[in-house]
Amino acid sequence: MNINNCKTENANTNKKRTQIISSPMTVTAVSKFLSSAEFSIGDALSSNKTEGLSLIKRKKGATFQLRVTIPGRGRKKMSLGKFNAQTNNSEHATIKALEVHQLIRDGKDPLLEAEAKLREIEEQLLLEKRKAMTLGQYFEKHYVPSVSGKRSGKEMGERIVRHFKFLFDVPLMEIEHHHIETWEKGRLKAGIQRTTIKSDFSKLFSLLESASKTKIEGSKVVNFIVRNPLADFKLSKPTSEENDRDHDKDKEERRALTDEEINCLHTGLAAFNEQKKAERRRSRKHGRSYLRNLDLLTYAHWLVPFAQIMLHTGLRQSDLYSLKWQAGGKNSIDLKKREIHVIPKKTRDLNDPAKILLHMSDELYDIIDSWHKDCGRPSTGFVFTNTTGGQHDRQAHKNLWKNILKLGSFPKPIVMYSLRHNFISRLISDRVPLLHIARLVGHKSIAMIEKHYGHLCPDESKDILSKMSKTVARRSSGETPSTDGVSKPF
Structure with missing residues (x-):
């Protein structure tokens, strides 16, 4: 059966006339009905040969309508499509009406069947459309x-x-x-x-x-x-040659900055800070006196304290960007307790994310406190904000950093992430336990530290073996080391 074009229509509350014929709906009968001035829009032609089937006169042409009683749903109207004089589809409408009656006798709901068929056709058309979607x-x-x-x-x-x-x-x-x-x-x-x-x-x-x-x-x-x-x-x-090259490059990047590079960094930051103040002085001098006087501030630009904090803490740029002025927050600075709390962005979606707690040194506190003062002592909001007060884009520092490198006359350009490498590398050189370093920089274990910075760990194997040999030698002579430094026999 085919009832593709079936759909329900609301009942017309206006009283309309219906012409009932005893013969099937032929083209002649339909044409005579539509051309008759006796019938107006909304009037119907019905054949007693097909129960409930009518042809409704419209402003343009006519439509076939079927009235049926569906168990559990009552009396319903169904549209069986428009009348087409050229194809004489009145016979087709009659066949569809008979199919609907058969569905009802079989205990099926013709409306649901029609809707399902429509969905199937729509899905097929949509599938064909999607196949061609580029x-x-x-x-x-x-x-x-x-x-x-x-x-x-x-x-x-x-x-x-x-x-x-x-x-x-x-x-x-x-x-x-x-x-x-x-x-x-x-x-x-x-x-x-x-x-x-x-x-x-x-x-x-x-x-x-x-x-x-x-x-x-x-x-x-x-x-x-x-x-x-x-x-x-x-x-x-990657090929073995690429692996070797990448390994060498990785070792070269993951290192402590030289004293010369540290000096260049401080020089570049100071020059950049002064550059921003000079730009503001010129702006204020040439008709823009309403702009804030940056000479009254410690930091003329957010990137200066940003870089200094990164140098002192080894925090990633993404974690610095998300810091807020608030006590007890997940990513926050608490000046009263002199603490920085961070949940690294890389682990925030984990069930058990890493947590960083940094206790400020005096130098770090002075940097953050000065920036807090420059910002007007806010109690909430991001520590480093864009012009609208929101969080910076994660690449906001990129071009500015190039300017700092130029002003600092670096012997060789470094990426800003090198400040984190420097922090970790110096801790390793100072023989800070790897587990402590991992916690400070937001790693859940020492595995990443060993993998990327293991080449920096001091080689103490000679001293370790020497100590072991001395211990074994004392034991073999019948003595055991005591806690008070005096050897005692076994």
Whole structure:
């Protein structure tokens, strides 16, 4: 049976006339009814040959309507489509009406059957449409709106456009492994680091995962692709030469800054601070006297105390950006107790995240207290805010840092993360226990410290063996060491 076009209609409260004929609804009978001036819009033509079937006159043409009684739902109206004089579909409407009556006799609900059929057709049409949906179309119409409210949404979108625009005309379901393999080879040939390639690929992977997950759009449950086409794709592994090179580079980066570099850093920060004050003096002198006088402040720019705190604590930039002025917060500075509390961003989503508690040194306290004073002694809000009072973008320091390196005349450029490497490296050189270091920098165990900074650990194996030999020698002579320094026999 076919009842694709069935649907319910509200009852018409106006009294309308119905012409009842004893013969089937032929083209002649229907044409005569529609052309008759005796009948107006809303009047009906009904045949006693088919129970409940009527042809309703409309402003333009006519529609077939069927009245039926559905057990448990009462009297209902169903539309069986428009009348078409060219195809003479009155016979088709009669067949559909008979099919509906048969459904009712079989104990089925024709309205539910019709709705299910409609959904099936809609889903089939939607599936065909999705098969043709390209990556670019999904990106613009669905992905961008879904991530627009997220902090990293804009950056993710920009990276997808920048690196995968060549796939925008490819249907989602036709994206294949060879597309990414070719892209990866080109990036490696251009000298792009594998970590960067992996990060860029993860953005595309996330988009495809989003397209494959079931979600609600309006009143419909949809998923644009059944499965992420790159679900089982793996980026190529680095060669042994690359591993050796990366290991050497990693060792070179994870080190303590030299005394010269430390001096360059302080010089650069001081020069940058003075540069900002000089810029403000010029602005105030040339008609903008309403601007705050930065000469009255210790710090003319947030990045100066930001870098100094990082140098003294080894905190990651992301954790510094999330710090707030409040006592007892998860990521906060408590000046009264001289404490900094941090839950590292990398572990915040874990069931048992790492927790950092830093007790301020006098030097660190002076830096933070001066910045707090410059900010007007706030009791809440982010420690380092953007122009609207919100949290900085995680890349806010990038170009400013380059300026500081230039002003400090660094012998060789360093990334800001080197301040964290310096903090950890110096603690290791000072023989601070690795477990204490791990806790200070937000690691749950010493594994990461050993892996990345193990080459800095002092080699004390010679002294350890020497001490052991002396102990064994005393024991072999029949003596045992005592706590008061006097050897005693066994």
